Amino acid sequence: MIRPTEDQQYYELTSPTELPKASGFLWNNQMMIHMNCRGYAVSQFMQPEPAKYSYAPNLEAKTFMQPEQPYYAHHPGRFLFIKDEESGYIFSAPYEPTRQLPEKYTFAAGKHDIRWTIEHWNLRIEMTLTLPKDGVAELWKIKVKNTGARKRKISLYPYFSVGYMSWMNQSGVYDEKLGAIVCSAITPYQKVQDYPAIKNLKDKTYLLAEKKPDAWEVSQEAFEGEGGIMRPSALESGLLACGDARYEMPTAAMQYRIQPEAGEELEYRFVFGPAKDEAEIADIRELYFGTEKESGAASTEDGFDAAARAYAAYVAEGRGCLTIDTPDKGLDNFVNQWLPRQVYYHGVTNRLSTDPQTRNYLQDHMGMSYIDPDTTRKAFLTALSQQRPDGSMPDGIVLYEGAELKYINQVPHTDHCVWLPVCLSTYLDETNDYALLGEEVAYAGADKTGTVFEHIDLAVQWLIGDRDERGLNYINQGDWCDPMNMVGHKGRGVSGWLTIATAYACRIWADMCEQYGRTEEAANYREQAEEINGAVNRHLWDGDWYARGITDDGVPFGISADEEGRIFINPQGWSLLSGAADAAKKEKLIRAVEEQLESPYGVEKLAPSYTAMREDVGRVTQKHPGSAENGAVYNHAAAFYIYALYAVGEKENAYRLLRKMLPGTDPADIKQRGQLPVFIPNYYRGAYRQFPRTAGRSSHLFNTGTVPWVYRCVIDGLFGVQGTPDGLRIAPQLPADWNEASAVRTFRGAEFRIAIRREAGVSETEVYLGGAAGGERIEGGIVRGVQAGESYDVTVKLPL
Numbered sequence: 001m002i003r004p005t006e007d008q009q010y011y012e013l014t015s016p017t018e019l020p021k022a023s024g025f026l027w028n029n030q031m032m033i034h035m036n037c038r039g040y041a042v043s044q045f046m047q048p049e050p051a052k053y054s055y056a057p058n059l060e061a062k063t064f065m066q067p068e069q070p071y072y073a074h075h076p077g078r079f080l081f082i083k084d085e086e087s088g089y090i091f092s093a094p095y096e097p098t099r100q101l102p103e104k105y106t107f108a109a110g111k112h113d114i115r116w117t118i119e120h121w122n123l124r125i126e127m128t129l130t131l132p133k134d135g136v137a138e139l140w141k142i143k144v145k146n147t148g149a150r151k152r153k154i155s156l157y158p159y160f161s162v163g164y165m166s167w168m169n170q171s172g173v174y175d176e177k178l179g180a181i182v183c184s185a186i187t188p189y190q191k192v193q194d195y196p197a198i199k200n201l202k203d204k205t206y207l208l209a210e211k212k213p214d215a216w217e218v219s220q221e222a223f224e225g226e227g228g229i230m231r232p233s234a235l236e237s238g239l240l241a242c243g244d245a246r247y248e249m250p251t252a253a254m255q256y257r258i259q260p261e262a263g264e265e266l267e268y269r270f271v272f273g274p275a276k277d278e279a280e281i282a283d284i285r286e287l288y289f290g291t292e293k294e295s296g297a298a299s300t301e302d303g304f305d306a307a308a309r310a311y312a313a314y315v316a317e318g319r320g321c322l323t324i325d326t327p328d329k330g331l332d333n334f335v336n337q338w339l340p341r342q343v344y345y346h347g348v349t350n351r352l353s354t355d356p357q358t359r360n361y362l363q364d365h366m367g368m369s370y371i372d373p374d375t376t377r378k379a380f381l382t383a384l385s386q387q388r389p390d391g392s393m394p395d396g397i398v399l400y401e402g403a404e405l406k407y408i409n410q411v412p413h414t415d416h417c418v419w420l421p422v423c424l425s426t427y428l429d430e431t432n433d434y435a436l437l438g439e440e441v442a443y444a445g446a447d448k449t450g451t452v453f454e455h456i457d458l459a460v461q462w463l464i465g466d467r468d469e470r471g472l473n474y475i476n477q478g479d480w481c482d483p484m485n486m487v488g489h490k491g492r493g494v495s496g497w498l499t500i501a502t503a504y505a506c507r508i509w510a511d512m513c514e515q516y517g518r519t520e521e522a523a524n525y526r527e528q529a530e531e532i533n534g535a536v537n538r539h540l541w542d543g544d545w546y547a548r549g550i551t552d553d554g555v556p557f558g559i560s561a562d563e564e565g566r567i568f569i570n571p572q573g574w575s576l577l578s579g580a581a582d583a584a585k586k587e588k589l590i591r592a593v594e595e596q597l598e599s600p601y602g603v604e605k606l607a608p609s610y611t612a613m614r615e616d617v618g619r620v621t622q623k624h625p626g627s628a629e630n631g632a633v634y635n636h637a638a639a640f641y642i643y644a645l646y647a648v649g650e651k652e653n654a655y656r657l658l659r660k661m662l663p664g665t666d667p668a669d670i671k672q673r674g675q676l677p678v679f680i681p682n683y684y685r686g687a688y689r690q691f692p693r694t695a696g697r698s699s700h701l702f703n704t705g706t707v708p709w710v711y712r713c714v715i716d717g718l719f720g721v722q723g724t725p726d727g728l729r730i731a732p733q734l735p736a737d738w739n740e741a742s743a744v745r746t747f748r749g750a751e752f753r754i755a756i757r758r759e760a761g762v763s764e765t766e767v768y769l770g771g772a773a774g775g776e777r778i779e780g781g782i783v784r785g786v787q788a789g790e791s792y793d794v795t796v797k798l799p800l
Helices: 192-198 220-224 278-289 303-316 329-352 358-368 373-384 416-431 434-438 452-465 496-515 519-539 569-578 583-596 635-647 651-659 667-673 706-718
Strands: 002-004 010-013 023-028 031-036 041-046 078-084 090-093 104-110 114-120 123-130 138-146 154-161 170-175 180-185 204-209 215-219 250-258 265-275 322-325 440-442 449-451 721-723 727-730 740-747 750-759 766-769 782-784 791-799
Touching (some): 023 329, 031 329, 041 329, 078 138, 123 303, 138 154, 154 265, 170 215, 170 250, 180 215, 180 278, 204 250, 215 220, 220 250, 250 265, 265 278, 278 303, 322 329, 322 706, 329 706, 358 373, 358 416, 373 416, 416 434, 416 452, 416 706, 449 452, 452 496, 452 519, 496 569, 569 635, 635 706, 706 721, 727 750
Antiparallel strands (some): 010 104, 023 031, 031 041, 078 090, 078 154, 114 123, 138 265, 170 180, 180 204, 204 265, 215 250, 322 740, 440 449, 721 727
16 A cells, blocks of 8 residues: 555556545745546745745635545546547546546655556546746646557546636736746735835746647536536537637646657656746746747756756755664664655744744754754844843744734744754754854843853843743743643733743753853753652652643643543653653653553643533634644654653663554555655644544654654664764664664764664673674763764674
């Protein structure tokens, strides 16, 4: 049903119905497309705010993506109708809209392109989608081969939905000169002051064909007729009517009448996307196809194929710093191929937002420390330039001149300062670039500058100061959990997790201070961490786990007395990181998590899920039980917990839960989750004990802060190849049933080839440089004096 290709560059699905929401995604710095295996698409581009060029058939908000995206017959898509002219039989590729099951079907989600291969009625259809490195355009290649023994008479109908563009003005025509269907609209506006921005938008959607079609149709209604989208009436005629759309919902449908000989293959290429005007579309034709629009011959320098090659090279720039070989080949494939790709996507696109949430921006760039540290460095400087003089951070980081904080970034949250030292620690582990701490950065809205050290020091001081008389951090209208918006809106409620996270921030900032030569500050922050941990244990320990917080009215929640929301995952994991949980508390909380939060699909964020509004907690309790923050297997929170387990040496628990983030080898598990293991979703449906029928379903959202933490779990925890100021520390935490594994780790310009195996007579981890036979044993497991350009062979022996 699903399988990686031999070269590991694609993950294939061999049925359009077993996992109907399975998908892949492509992106560049200006756009993304989330492509469903059946042909449906969610696409977006920046101009500079998010915009669409392929719309739903009704007025819709320009949201990026929705969890558990519902698909329907008229959902935006990219399809090919095929009609046998002799019999009148009609089917479609990749599968929708006719839903005729082909004899053979393969959907291949790749790193730099997405492919379908369909064999049906003695025809082989290949569809390939890729993007350019720069610019907003979908590059489509369609091949049709006659696999039968006789000549065929068929019609091909590339059909790219455009949808409801605007209530003000929408139309569409086929432009003979451009060789393109051009659909035009005007973005609705009512305020005069909005016009200057509106008039520069790319409000046209085009389908540009390399070869001139025999006919076309631009009116959605005329194309469908009485047959509907599953069997459009326009296909009953010999030729499409070459109609236009005049204040009607447009579409982009073309027709090619062909008679391929037995064994003959024909190729068609298209570009689909937005443009400001016809002149831009003409430039796009010239860029990709040259001037001979009716010729099937490629030019010497084929812009279309050159763009595809450049895009493949662009995606390859996101290769990771770790390649593993373990007994778990599914994990190997994901860690080596897909995990760094998803980390890279987040780091180079900023989730296609002009104002990413501060916590997301910092964590996404934490992941980039492993792929492109220079990008991470610049991101920290950008974020700190928007820090207020009192040390607090804004709810979002503005990336473009004129952009404004929108949506959730207008709601005050109190956690953003925590992520500065937490994320910086990974960057410094990877680079040892302590010179960054001496960089001067201005504060927002003030004639004042400070070093990076002073900025982060002020942020940690702000966290320490933003606490009540008990020593617990205020939550305002939310912390890391966005919809926990009513715990502290009166100004008194506190966050148990944020208080614990503040203690952890103090601990890791103390380590960085000490390394930077600020020993007095280091000692002070360690004392602060101890004091905060003391407050946590006095006011938040509930006997077997830590409470999530205390409301404005002084009511603790996330405690054993609660019928719903009794236990939350975040305080438990972060208490292991902060040092709040001693050995006895650690044992109790791990057991509580296993008994109440662990499911076959991972660790749930809270349990039991809320089934009704709790007005002193907030809108998180209004979400459907088991969805998103209300008790889903919210992978971001699960990754925090797994990282904490590795931090305290709980390697068996950590690996078991880490592996649950990916669809398993069991077909039933794969079907229940419904996605390919080419990305980790924002969540899998939870509430396993309450609603087991729907538990495990993937949200299919690939925007998630999970992935940098999972990469940290693999690097710092599972394989234990973490950077230190002195060099690379090697301390693997392999699960007990792995007798051997190996890894190649790139680090500070050097390459480490690491072989790990269990041996009799070994009582503790032993690390040898130069191989075990005659190699030098490395005390403390740290390879010091790492030189860029060098290669190091390392052998690690573990106890049986």
